[in-house]
Amino acid sequence: MLDPSEIEALFTRADGSFLFARWGRPIAPVVIGVDDATLATVKGAFEAVATLADQPLLTETDPELGANCMVFFFRDWDELRELPDLDRLIPDLGPLLDRLVAAQANQYRIFRFDKAGAIKAAFVFLRMDEALSSVPAEDLALAQVAQTVLLWSDTAFADRSVLGRAGETVLLRPDIAALIRAAYDPVLPAMDQDPAMALRLSARMQAAQ
Missing domain, CATH: 3.30.379 (Chitobiase; domain 2)
Structure with a gap:
């Protein structure tokens, strides 16, 4: 599970600005x-x-x-x-x-x-x-769509892919899948520039467990 600081980093751009959008x-x-x-x-x-x-x-x-x-x-x-x-x-x-x-x-x-x-x-x-x-086409397609469903930081996946592996199967990382699901919770705003949004996303992820 991602902690709030890790979630914040995924939406914090290289210039230091935070921007979440779905x-x-x-x-x-x-x-x-x-x-x-x-x-x-x-x-x-x-x-x-x-x-x-x-x-x-x-x-x-x-x-x-x-x-x-x-x-x-x-x-x-x-x-x-x-x-x-x-x-x-x-x-x-x-x-x-x-x-x-x-x-x-x-x-x-x-x-x-x-x-x-x-x-x-x-x-x-x-x-x-x-x-x-x-x-593989399946992996490329899944990674690109996942990176388009939210406005991630320009550095979000520079060090670690959005994809993971379960045995021989490539799939979305479970933590990223959980974050995407939480990000579309109707109680959350569609856009937020306050880093405290990471705390709200974290809370929705924990509530969904």
């Missing part, structure tokens, strides 16, 4: 750049995490935004420059891609928020380099 609406995912088998795997990961969080998952589209969680698989960052209208969805796309190319990054996530501060949209970019290509 989705404030049903998630309507769309996956781009994969075959049918991988598509089914990614959709299965969304279904599993949505069920864990008791968060509705739309099979059609969000009435306001259409698809509100877009997952892109590709080989080279420059491929995104050619996608129609992506620059309208993501301001300053060109400079962002330049930075990601320079950093040799293989993944990046962007979130959008509603007036209450809850997540209303997310964009997940996965450049399938040698490292990501070596990860």
Whole structure:
């Protein structure tokens, strides 16, 4: 079980600011750049995490935004420059891609928020380099969806994966699964910038045991 200081660290960014946010609406995912088998795997990961969080998952589209969680698989960052209208969805796309190319990054996530501060949209970019290509599709999908269901710190999983292992089976770490479940408790706010939120999350995790 995570203690409050560990929970606080998972939502404390590199600049020292604390920010917790969860989705404030049903998630309507769309996956781009994969075959049918991988598509089914990614959709299965969304279904599993949505069920864990008791968060509705739309099979059609969000009435306001259409698809509100877009997952892109590709080989080279420059491929995104050619996608129609992506620059309208993501301001300053060109400079962002330049930075990601320079950093040799293989993944990046962007979130959008509603007036209450809850997540209303997310964009997940996965450049399938040698490292990501070596990860089984089921593991990659589960890890990415878990990292999109909450606004984790930019350093949250730098030292330890969101996934764990039970024998030969790879699954969400039990402590992270419990935290995701607690984070979607209706008694908690959808967004909070006070580090004391970690105490409330801890209390909900203990109550659920």
